[in-house]
Amino acid sequence: MIEIPLYQVDAFTDVPFHGNPAGVCLLPAPRSAEWMLQVAAEMNLSETAFLVKQSEGFDLRWFTPTVEIELCGHATLASAHVLYEKRIAAPGDTLQFHTLSGVLRATQSQGWVQLDFPARKLIPCSENEIVSAALQLVPEECYQSGENLLYVLEDESAVRHLAPDFGALARAPFHGIIVTAPANGGKFDFVSRFFAPAIGINEDPVTGSSHCTLAPYWQERLHKDYLQAYQASSRGGELAVHASGERVYISGQAVTVFETRLRAD
Numbered sequence: 001m002i003e004i005p006l007y008q009v010d011a012f013t014d015v016p017f018h019g020n021p022a023g024v025c026l027l028p029a030p031r032s033a034e035w036m037l038q039v040a041a042e043m044n045l046s047e048t049a050f051l052v053k054q055s056e057g058f059d060l061r062w063f064t065p066t067v068e069i070e071l072c073g074h075a076t077l078a079s080a081h082v083l084y085e086k087r088i089a090a091p092g093d094t095l096q097f098h099t100l101s102g103v104l105r106a107t108q109s110q111g112w113v114q115l116d117f118p119a120r121k122l123i124p125c126s127e128n129e130i131v132s133a134a135l136q137l138v139p140e141e142c143y144q145s146g147e148n149l150l151y152v153l154e155d156e157s158a159v160r161h162l163a164p165d166f167g168a169l170a171r172a173p174f175h176g177i178i179v180t181a182p183a184n185g186g187k188f189d190f191v192s193r194f195f196a197p198a199i200g201i202n203e204d205p206v207t208g209s210s211h212c213t214l215a216p217y218w219q220e221r222l223h224k225d226y227l228q229a230y231q232a233s234s235r236g237g238e239l240a241v242h243a244s245g246e247r248v249y250i251s252g253q254a255v256t257v258f259e260t261r262l263r264a265d
Contacts, residue, residue: 003261004028008045009078012206012237012252014111019237019254020206022078023048025262026088030059033068039262041065046201049075051083057096058083060104066200070100073115073208073250074237080106080113081254112240114251119243120145120212127151131177134168145213147175152217156184156191160232170197178210182222188238189227190218206237208250215241215248 005026013019023043025036030052040048040063047069052059060079062072076097083089095106105116122143131149132138141152149172153159159181169177176196183191192214194207204210211229218227219242229239240251 011074020074022075047075060097205235
């Protein structure tokens with residue numbers, strides 16, 4: 001019997017019980033996908049990250065309670081936070097993660113972690129009837145971005161007051177639905193929400209990966225290189241984003257909520 005370090009971290013916030021909670025599991029050696037999925041289901045968070053040290057950084061995989069996914073921002077931020085907080089990595093180190101989405105990097109500065117992620121292309125498309133009916137709205141603009149659908153609305157209040165029919169939304173042929181609008185002033189440039197009932201997550205509190213789509217869109221629309229974003233879930237979360245060519249840089253804070261040990265054979 002071995003004991004494996006396991007953490008729960010709230011990402012994209014500096015206040016416990018806000019932002020997006022993620023599990024972070026530091027494995028001494030690779031484990032099977034079946035075992036990792038069982039742990040993720042036991043954690044019952046939107047994502048749990050599993051890391052294994054290798055010669056050039058870390059192997060990193062992400063699991064929801066039901067599936068493995070190709071890219072997750074908040075669990076990567078949570079992973080980097082744990083590595084820096086536990087002095088597994090020095091404050092000035094650039095972390096390198098080997099993932100299903102290629103090599104991702106993270107750096108730390110003044111308590112913020114910056115993620116270097118791939119930008120996602122936007123392809124204009126017609127609205128999806130299932131999604132529009134489930135959200136009870138007609139978008140101002142609509143794009144497909146990888147496995148996600150992006151709906152652009154007119155104002156912030158429309159995003160904040162959405163009450164989706166998750167059962168209907170789960171039948172749409174998309175990994176997730178991103179809904180966004182310009183912010184109504186203040187410190188933020190735009191707001192968003194992210195729904196993914198098709199993979200067992202009705203609403204993700206704060207979604208780093210969706211900003212691989214949102215950052216290029218809003219940077220072009222608002223003619224600003226650096227943007228402040230707010231994800232308007234019930235927990236809420238703040239992100240700083242910047243798109244540059246084929247990369248998106250997503251920055252946020254994180255706080256460890258608890259640390260425990262997982263017993264495994």
